[in-house]
Amino acid sequence: MTKKAEKRIAVSSCRPGMLGMTVSAIALAFAAPAIAQDEEVEDELVVTGTRIQGIDPVGSNVQAIGQEDIDNVGLTSSADLLRKSPQVLSFAGTENRAGGREVQGETLNTTYTNSPNLRGLGTAATLSLVNNHRVPPMGPNMQVFDSATIPLIAMERIEIFADGASAIYGSDAIAGVVNYIMRKPFDGAEIKSGFGFVDGAQRWDISGVFGQEWDTGGFMVAAEHLHRDHLEATQRPDLYSDDFSSYGGAPSSTFAIPGNVVVGNDIYGIPSGGGGDVNLSDLSTSVNRTNIWLEADASPEIDQDNVVFNFYQQLFEGVELFGDGFYSNREFEIDQTGRVGQTMTVPDTNPYSPCNAANAPFTNPYGIMCSGALTVQYNYVQDFGGDRRFGYEEVYNGVFGLRFSLPHEWSGEFFGAKGHSENRSNNDTLIRGSRLAEVLAGSVGSVPAFNPFCDGTPGCNSPETLSYIQGFNETGFEFDRTHFSANLGGPIFSVPGGDVSIAVGGEYYKDVFVNIVTGNTRGPESTTLTPSPARKVKAAFGELYLPVVGSGNAMPMVQSLNISAAVRFEDYNDFGSTTNPKIGVDWVPVEGVKIRGSYGTSFRAPSLADNNPASTAALLPRVAAGSTITDASYTGGAGSQPVTYIVGGNSALGPETARTWSLGIEWTPPSVEGLTVDLTYYNVKYEGKVDFPAFNAGASAALSDPGYDAFVLRNPRFFSSSKVSMAEFDAVLAALAAAAPVPEVSGLFTQYETAFRLPLPGSSDPNTVIAVIDGRRNNVGVVKTDGLDFSARYNLDTDFGGLRFGALATYVLNYEEAATPFLPLSEQVNNFGYPLNFRGRLEAGADMGRFSGTVFLNYTNSYEIESKFSAVPSATDIDSYTTVDLSLVYRTEDMFDWAPANDITFVFAVQNVFDQDPPLVLNNTSPGVLFDPSYGSALGRLVTFQLRKAF
Numbered sequence: 001m002t003k004k005a006e007k008r009i010a011v012s013s014c015r016p017g018m019l020g021m022t023v024s025a026i027a028l029a030f031a032a033p034a035i036a037q038d039e040e041v042e043d044e045l046v047v048t049g050t051r052i053q054g055i056d057p058v059g060s061n062v063q064a065i066g067q068e069d070i071d072n073v074g075l076t077s078s079a080d081l082l083r084k085s086p087q088v089l090s091f092a093g094t095e096n097r098a099g100g101r102e103v104q105g106e107t108l109n110t111t112y113t114n115s116p117n118l119r120g121l122g123t124a125a126t127l128s129l130v131n132n133h134r135v136p137p138m139g140p141n142m143q144v145f146d147s148a149t150i151p152l153i154a155m156e157r158i159e160i161f162a163d164g165a166s167a168i169y170g171s172d173a174i175a176g177v178v179n180y181i182m183r184k185p186f187d188g189a190e191i192k193s194g195f196g197f198v199d200g201a202q203r204w205d206i207s208g209v210f211g212q213e214w215d216t217g218g219f220m221v222a223a224e225h226l227h228r229d230h231l232e233a234t235q236r237p238d239l240y241s242d243d244f245s246s247y248g249g250a251p252s253s254t255f256a257i258p259g260n261v262v263v264g265n266d267i268y269g270i271p272s273g274g275g276g277d278v279n280l281s282d283l284s285t286s287v288n289r290t291n292i293w294l295e296a297d298a299s300p301e302i303d304q305d306n307v308v309f310n311f312y313q314q315l316f317e318g319v320e321l322f323g324d325g326f327y328s329n330r331e332f333e334i335d336q337t338g339r340v341g342q343t344m345t346v347p348d349t350n351p352y353s354p355c356n357a358a359n360a361p362f363t364n365p366y367g368i369m370c371s372g373a374l375t376v377q378y379n380y381v382q383d384f385g386g387d388r389r390f391g392y393e394e395v396y397n398g399v400f401g402l403r404f405s406l407p408h409e410w411s412g413e414f415f416g417a418k419g420h421s422e423n424r425s426n427n428d429t430l431i432r433g434s435r436l437a438e439v440l441a442g443s444v445g446s447v448p449a450f451n452p453f454c455d456g457t458p459g460c461n462s463p464e465t466l467s468y469i470q471g472f473n474e475t476g477f478e479f480d481r482t483h484f485s486a487n488l489g490g491p492i493f494s495v496p497g498g499d500v501s502i503a504v505g506g507e508y509y510k511d512v513f514v515n516i517v518t519g520n521t522r523g524p525e526s527t528t529l530t531p532s533p534a535r536k537v538k539a540a541f542g543e544l545y546l547p548v549v550g551s552g553n554a555m556p557m558v559q560s561l562n563i564s565a566a567v568r569f570e571d572y573n574d575f576g577s578t579t580n581p582k583i584g585v586d587w588v589p590v591e592g593v594k595i596r597g598s599y600g601t602s603f604r605a606p607s608l609a610d611n612n613p614a615s616t617a618a619l620l621p622r623v624a625a626g627s628t629i630t631d632a633s634y635t636g637g638a639g640s641q642p643v644t645y646i647v648g649g650n651s652a653l654g655p656e657t658a659r660t661w662s663l664g665i666e667w668t669p670p671s672v673e674g675l676t677v678d679l680t681y682y683n684v685k686y687e688g689k690v691d692f693p694a695f696n697a698g699a700s701a702a703l704s705d706p707g708y709d710a711f712v713l714r715n716p717r718f719f720s721s722s723k724v725s726m727a728e729f730d731a732v733l734a735a736l737a738a739a740a741p742v743p744e745v746s747g748l749f750t751q752y753e754t755a756f757r758l759p760l761p762g763s764s765d766p767n768t769v770i771a772v773i774d775g776r777r778n779n780v781g782v783v784k785t786d787g788l789d790f791s792a793r794y795n796l797d798t799d800f801g802g803l804r805f806g807a808l809a810t811y812v813l814n815y816e817e818a819a820t821p822f823l824p825l826s827e828q829v830n831n832f833g834y835p836l837n838f839r840g841r842l843e844a845g846a847d848m849g850r851f852s853g854t855v856f857l858n859y860t861n862s863y864e865i866e867s868k869f870s871a872v873p874s875a876t877d878i879d880s881y882t883t884v885d886l887s888l889v890y891r892t893e894d895m896f897d898w899a900p901a902n903d904i905t906f907v908f909a910v911q912n913v914f915d916q917d918p919p920l921v922l923n924n925t926s927p928g929v930l931f932d933p934s935y936g937s938a939l940g941r942l943v944t945f946q947l948r949k950a951f
Contacts, residue, residue, distance in 0.1 A: 063159070257288070
């Protein structure tokens with residue numbers, strides 16, 4: 001880094017509010033004139049957690065992953081790098097979790113976005129920044145940011161600020177902030193190429209960066225291409241299988257190849273080898289079964305292109321133009337497990353049916369009577385392969401502004417930003433139900449009839465037939481943001497402890513969002529656009545830094561005492577306003593010991609998809625097993641009872657809120673040079689979490705537990721405790737069936753805004769539907785969590801080189817959750833799908849001249865899966881998991897006379913050196929995934945080679 005780059009200190013866009021403005025006005029009235037500074041714009045130094053120039057965040061800790069760490073680990077993307085942090089409890093990443101489901105979050109990750117989840121509070125509760133600037137959200141429902149967007153070759157460091165930060169940054173910073181900080185302009189160029197492989201798949205990447213500086217400015221631009229092969233699930237048979245019979249559970253699915261004929265409670269296997277030509281006498285009492293992961297992928301194929309830039313240019317003395325931005329396009333394709341199969345009713349007009357008149361007389365050893373139709377369990381994998389999902393995600397953002405110096409060591413910044421993100425996710429191997437019914441009955445024009453008795457023989461069903469019934473559904477989201485920010489900052493007066501400084505400013509941004517759905521599975525192809533009303537946000541913010549005690553007035557047990565206070569006010573046009581303060585304290589009692597603490601409130605504005613009633617809106621017919629309904633007033637039958645779910649967004653949503661506080665101690669003993677130890681206690685109370693609790697619970701639980709009563713409208717014909725009359729219930733059901741607004745009923749049911757997928761499918765008969773359940777997004781979830789973060793680093797110089805030792809760990813003391821405020825909090829730590837008690841990572845390395853080597857040890861403790869989520873109720877224990885990583889680095893530097901051979905870096909890295917499979921989890925919520933993707937990976941041993949050349 002050049003001296004010019006080292007000295008760049010920027011005024012960042014500070015955020016906290018009106019209190020800071022008042023304090024600044026009072027302080028300026030009494031401040032003595034300061035000596036005018038040099039009218040040269042000081043260069044940018046991005047610091048996460050504060051907007052005041054020249055200080056570190058007070059009261060909170062920042063974990064920084066710098067270029068040296070990046071080089072020593074030998075990984076190829078920011079997403080891979082962040083996975084190694086114990087504070088990042090889950091990643092909505094690229095491994096197949098039963099259709100892209102994020103195990104520890106709240107969305108279907110159908111675009112395979114890599115987004116960090118701090119504290120296990122959900123990916124949407126972690127704010128991502130690039131160079132301290134907000135970025136367009138990505139992913140399903142546009143709530144997260146893909147951490148692989150910024151190339152590592154262009155990265156100066158990644159900072160993890162695991163503390164509430166809405167007083168600084170506004171919405172989303174409940175669990176904390178991940179800040180991706182680009183390299184500054186420099187003179188030179190670098191190229192990097194990497195190749196890696198696991199058993200069954202390969203990956204490669206190539207990237208380059210170029211920079212140049214001159215007397216009054218400079219720029220940096222970088223580009224990258226990443227490729228990841230898909231990994232077939234059959235390559236990991238011990239990790240992907242729905243056959244639990246060897247563990248004492250159920251065998252694989254009866255939606256098999258070939259399929260089965262179902263007669264009452266009896267199942268008969270269709271024989272193989274007949275090419276789909278079957279008589280009743282050919283059926284077998286041996287049931288056919290097929291693993292649902294046949295033809296499916298464990299991880300998708302990914303191709304990603306990233307471009308970033310960063311520049312500054314002094315326009316004239318004291319004024320600098322600056323800008324940064326990025327563009328990314330990621331394409332993905334995966335064969336999922338979504339197509340388990342279908343139960344078909346095959347009429348006797350089907351020419352392939354053994355009950356077709358052409359096959360009379362009908363005789364078989366099982367006494368099956370041909371009474372017009374047969375029921376067949378069929379698996380479409382033999383026709384279409386895996387359940388293919390493909391698509392893309394694209395994002396760009398550009399920030400341009402002016403940075404200027406002012407008298408009395410003040411400075412300011414104004415910038416405007418424009419960002420856009422969009423994605424499409426297409427599932428093109430769906431079945432058009434009405435057309436299937438047609439070809440099951442017989443030929444349709446020139447299209448041959450469908451043969452449901454196929455046994456996997458290629459070409460058993462004609463291409464024309466398959467094309468006729470093949471459908472697709474494509475979902476997409478588009479998001480646009482226009483953003484303006486202005487701030488000022490500097491010292492206002494001096495006290496013996498140092499300069500009292502402030503930063504104040506304002507901000508405005510406008511977000512526009514549209515949901516796009518195209519498909520043909522329910523009729524002719526159609527496209528529906530569901531735009532959300534534009535969101536406009538105005539903010540005022542301010543931050544005060546008060547050095548109470550410093551070198552000028554130090555005293556015993558108080559060598560230093562610094563206080564910071566921040567506040568941010570935000571006004572939203574769609575749900576109101578919110579004010580969030582934060583206070584931080586740093587106290588140094590003796591040299592080498594710093595005690596810190598912070599307290600603040602944070603919030604997350606509901607996403608535009610959450611707030612839009614028509615977003616993913618539907619009326620869903622479901623059933624509840626009457627025998628499992630424990631409501632004492634229930635008078636219905638024990639069998640399957642129809643219920644109607646209302647799902648979708650909710651215009652009545654308000655912000656999620658959180659109260660966070662922390663205490664920490666940092667020890668850097670003067671007597672032990674190179675040692676730093678840090679311990680932090682954190683505490684978070686998270687309320688109003690947007691979720692759909694009555695839908696997640698299932699109909700039987702929602703009807704049985706009083707904690708869900710606020711979301712349930714019971715039919716008084718079946719529940720004597722119902723709080724509504726028959727007329728009121730009938731009016732609701734009739735309104736839903738007619739796609740009309742639903743009236744408020746006895747204060748229990750809010751008006752439901754009709755949406756494009758209405759009217760109601762299934763039954764609307766008030767004599768059969770036992771309840772209507774509100775499964776929309778609601779501000780209801782409550783989480784309380786606390787724990788300890790630990791880090792230690794020791795660098796030791798020896799005669800033969802430098803030694804490095806490090807440790808990172810997180811110990812979660814409690815993680816209590818309630819799905820609604822009407823349910824009691826329940827402890828979830830160390831349960832499947834939630835944070836674990838302990839995760840840690842140890843590091844030991846050596847630097848000897850041009851060679852560096854590092855070994856890492858990763859550990860997660862044992863935990864449990866609740867028996868109701870286990871495919872084998874007695875199998876609830878999950879083992880601990882330990883893996884070892886290795887990285888070897890060699891740098892030629894200037895060892896050769898031939899210049900092109902110098903400044904080359906070779907990296908050999910192995911993740912999971914001993915190829916340890918993750919612990920067995922017999923999980924029935926993600927069918928056939930026999931491990932926990934939140935804490936393990938199906939990839940196994942990953943070997944990578946990298947070459948990096950600097951010019």
